[in-house]
Amino acid sequence: MRVAIAEDSVLLREGVAQLLTDAGIEVTARCGTADELLAHVAHDPTDAVVVDIRLPPTHTDEGMQAALTIRQRYPDVGVLVLSQYVEVGLAMRLLADSAEGVGYLLKDRVSEVKEFIAALRRVADGGSALDPTIVSTMLKRHRSSDPLDSLTPREREVLELMATGASNAGIADSMVITQRAAEKYVSTIFTKLGIPATGSESRRVLAVLLFLRS
Amino acid sequence: MAAVLPRLPERHRAPPKPALLWTLGVAALASCAMTVVLALSEDLYQPALRVLLVIWTTLPFIFAGIVAWRRRPDSAFGPLLILAGFVHQLSILQWTSQPLLHTVGQLCDLLVVAIWLHVFLAYPTGRLAGRTERAVVITAYVAAVGLQIVVLMLGGFDDRHLLTVAEQPAAAEAVQNVELLLLSALVLTGVVLLWRRWRLLPRWQRRRPAQIVINCFSLTLVMLAGLLIAGAFQLPGFEIIRLATFAVAGLAPLAFLAGLLDARLAKAGVGELLVQLQASPAPDLRELLAGALRDPTLSLIYWLPKYGSWVDQDGNPAALPEPVGGRAVTLVKQNGEQVAALVYDATLGEEPELVEAVSAAAAIALENGRLEAELRARLQELHGSRTRVVEAQQNERRRLERDLHDGAQQRLVALALELGVLAEQADGDPATKTRLKRARGEVAQSLNELRDVARGLHPAVVSGHGLAIALESLIAVTPLEVELKVDGLPRLPEHLEVAAYYVVSESLTNATKHAQASQVTVDVRVADKTLIAEVVDDGSGGADSERGTGLRGLADRVEALNGRLKIWSVAGHGTRVRAEIPCG
Numbered sequence: 001m002r003v004a005i006a007e008d009s010v011l012l013r014e015g016v017a018q019l020l021t022d023a024g025i026e027v028t029a030r031c032g033t034a035d036e037l038l039a040h041v042a043h044d045p046t047d048a049v050v051v052d053i054r055l056p057p058t059h060t061d062e063g064m065q066a067a068l069t070i071r072q073r074y075p076d077v078g079v080l081v082l083s084q085y086v087e088v089g090l091a092m093r094l095l096a097d098s099a100e101g102v103g104y105l106l107k108d109r110v111s112e113v114k115e116f117i118a119a120l121r122r123v124a125d126g127g128s129a130l131d132p133t134i135v136s137t138m139l140k141r142h143r144s145s146d147p148l149d150s151l152t153p154r155e156r157e158v159l160e161l162m163a164t165g166a167s168n169a170g171i172a173d174s175m176v177i178t179q180r181a182a183e184k185y186v187s188t189i190f191t192k193l194g195i196p197a198t199g200s201e202s203r204r205v206l207a208v209l210l211f212l213r214s
Numbered sequence: 215m216a217a218v219l220p221r222l223p224e225r226h227r228a229p230p231k232p233a234l235l236w237t238l239g240v241a242a243l244a245s246c247a248m249t250v251v252l253a254l255s256e257d258l259y260q261p262a263l264r265v266l267l268v269i270w271t272t273l274p275f276i277f278a279g280i281v282a283w284r285r286r287p288d289s290a291f292g293p294l295l296i297l298a299g300f301v302h303q304l305s306i307l308q309w310t311s312q313p314l315l316h317t318v319g320q321l322c323d324l325l326v327v328a329i330w331l332h333v334f335l336a337y338p339t340g341r342l343a344g345r346t347e348r349a350v351v352i353t354a355y356v357a358a359v360g361l362q363i364v365v366l367m368l369g370g371f372d373d374r375h376l377l378t379v380a381e382q383p384a385a386a387e388a389v390q391n392v393e394l395l396l397l398s399a400l401v402l403t404g405v406v407l408l409w410r411r412w413r414l415l416p417r418w419q420r421r422r423p424a425q426i427v428i429n430c431f432s433l434t435l436v437m438l439a440g441l442l443i444a445g446a447f448q449l450p451g452f453e454i455i456r457l458a459t460f461a462v463a464g465l466a467p468l469a470f471l472a473g474l475l476d477a478r479l480a481k482a483g484v485g486e487l488l489v490q491l492q493a494s495p496a497p498d499l500r501e502l503l504a505g506a507l508r509d510p511t512l513s514l515i516y517w518l519p520k521y522g523s524w525v526d527q528d529g530n531p532a533a534l535p536e537p538v539g540g541r542a543v544t545l546v547k548q549n550g551e552q553v554a555a556l557v558y559d560a561t562l563g564e565e566p567e568l569v570e571a572v573s574a575a576a577a578i579a580l581e582n583g584r585l586e587a588e589l590r591a592r593l594q595e596l597h598g599s600r601t602r603v604v605e606a607q608q609n610e611r612r613r614l615e616r617d618l619h620d621g622a623q624q625r626l627v628a629l630a631l632e633l634g635v636l637a638e639q640a641d642g643d644p645a646t647k648t649r650l651k652r653a654r655g656e657v658a659q660s661l662n663e664l665r666d667v668a669r670g671l672h673p674a675v676v677s678g679h680g681l682a683i684a685l686e687s688l689i690a691v692t693p694l695e696v697e698l699k700v701d702g703l704p705r706l707p708e709h710l711e712v713a714a715y716y717v718v719s720e721s722l723t724n725a726t727k728h729a730q731a732s733q734v735t736v737d738v739r740v741a742d743k744t745l746i747a748e749v750v751d752d753g754s755g756g757a758d759s760e761r762g763t764g765l766r767g768l769a770d771r772v773e774a775l776n777g778r779l780k781i782w783s784v785a786g787h788g789t790r791v792r793a794e795i796p797c798g
Contacts (some may be wrong), residue, residue, distance in 0.1 A: 009628070012631070016631070064679065086692070087687040111633045113635060140693070
């Protein structure tokens, strides 16, 4: 797999590059700015990019804009956005059209090496990776007569995993259950929440997110 | 007592000596007596009527001229009126048979027409304003004297004068007709010029009663032109036209005098001003002064010695205009120090005593007005410093957040990454691996805490991605039913977005924690160059911006941006918080 990185902190950029290299991923570019990344992708569309949301010169939304541009112009390039904060509003924006080939994670997640690499591979393959804190903050909103109240604790756990972009196999793996059991949980949740079942894993990310937001 | 230092263009000519004016008055009466004597000694047609007409058209000119000269020494108009009166007196010398005096009388006969035209065009300054006016008046003088001499040389009129060179009655008559028609054309041109000048006057001057009276008397010129034409073509009714023209002309000087002394009449307004000043504890001084000086364009500025600058009534910095461009300035002083300045239409500059009287009458009020302006200036300064404090605080918080983000947070992430990689690689020793993972967890916890601190310092998402996205994130973590209306919200300057963000954020916190609300509407939009952020909840109400620091802080933040924070919160009826911040 080939990946380009855009991160203005040299320490972090090199750390992530090393991490990816150690995992057998080829790092094709180490960019300090959004423009460098865009130029590189235009010249050599990689499987995925890892991009910091705050980049020079203004450190406001250059990384975000680059991510949106790449998603629009190069749908085959997976985009994994890293940030010191995750914001629901930004997640909605990134996933506005689809959750395919897109990820949005807290920067700290790079230290959970295996999970991070797995998330990156998923995004490169057209899947999604949403930071668990997004789902958990949204779940924390307690509303009266909430259909979420009807979920069992196990089902909530599955919902959270599902919303982060995990596949049924991934869910089964995390919860130490069979894949068959995971599938059953998923369909129960969809029924209880009244969400129409969808085939694709990334589509159900969006569906869950929209449900939680409404 | 107030001392006034006028800064006016072109002043002051000394008033004429009273002895001179007395002499002129006596001379006028004497010449009237002479007219009577002449009329009685010569064999005249309708002597009484003719004497009456002459006196009617000379005495008003001379006496109005005397009053105008004394009251308006700066204006040459008074002397011009006097001159017109005496020229007319001279023209009656043609009644006598004494050859020299008769010649002088004949020469002055039509000079009266030229000088009347001059009088009308030279009102009110006594000077002819434009090149066209000068050309018309000079041509009239040349025609009235020059062509008259030619007529006399050709033996025109009768044989009692001294100038006859050749007896050419036909030629004399032809030249005289040319003279009469030319003069009537010039007089009509004068009427057009007067009309054009009136059109160019400021609206308020056009409507002055004295100006309207003067416009009516311009009709005298039309009648005069008619008289000249009637004379040239020897039309019937010449005598009647002459009677009517002279009857009206005798009143014209009084209209001019009224116009000139209009300002005198306005002095009655000074008394009224004093009454108004006493009646109202906090008068709009500019309005009153504008009324008393009858100049609606008048402006009033104050001198603030503490600031070393001029300010308007609201305390905004203002500049003292130079006395050019149709504006005149009068400085008002109190105890030797300048207090205020009146800026007014320069045509009022011809009435310096009026301006002096009015500013003296308003001296105490002006001093009060200055104190008030100073207070306003200080309030503005205070407001400005509050704005600066809020801005500085916000800038500092943003800088700290940025420093945390670029410094400690990045380093801690790098550290966590390092620990994570080490934990992956330490596959041999489970104890080491566990400790590394625990260390990584500690770092992650520190990062979480740091994130909360940074987020509390400054909402970076607002600066980075705008109010709409920031609010969407905010309501996503608010445990209430929130309806968010931010459609079509444009990006705005950062400090406005941040202020609106805090308004919504604080209101949502209050609705959740204190008001036990269940439903909230958040509506943020731009209308009429104003950013409006409104949060309405269905909670218990009873919120008060004076209680608790949250709402008070919000109000400070909003007011520092020249905005307003309004709170409606009646116990049991929910709370509505509305911030309006100008963003034009």
